[in-house]
Amino acid sequence: MGILKLRKNKKFSYKPRYFDDKGEGNPFEIKHKFDEHRKTVGGNTGLKTKFNNAIDDLKNNPDAEVNRRVLIIIAILVLIFLFIIDFDLSIFFS
Template sequence: MGILRKITRIGKNRKFEYKPRFYDDKGKGNPYKIEPKFDKFRSTVNTPRGIKGKLNTAIDDIKTEGDRNLKIRMTVIIVILVLIFLYIIDFDISIFYKS
């Protein structure tokens, strides 16, 4: 193995311990850890996989109270999009009236 090492010059990985000059850790955690800001508030992060887990998280999300303004805004947006779709496909409303 010594001959192969001399030819290919493959050695062990070297560790480098970097300590920032002005970083002072007072229990705030690792500043280099990449974690989204609002993960602790999201219910969809680290959810169990499978149909049963997805169904349980969906039911839990339905049970939680949401913002009333958000629900109204979402229904208005959905209604507008449905009306635009019906206009594009040239939907005739007269089929619902008796002649």
């Protein structure tokens, strides 16, 4: 073994027990169930691209009732937060 020479990794011909040879993808690839349906999952992109992809997913979602429910929950949480910090809501009303 040389001082500057790195050791090579051993290679094994391992085949999973319950993997069929029909070619249904890589058995070692760990992937989420809904990855092929989302644009937000994937490479390391910038913050602006991630935000734009999330907005596109929200707009193109066929289930609009879920979007409305999420917006109502967010509004309630914001109002609770404003109540906790004792924010004066009278500035919004005349």
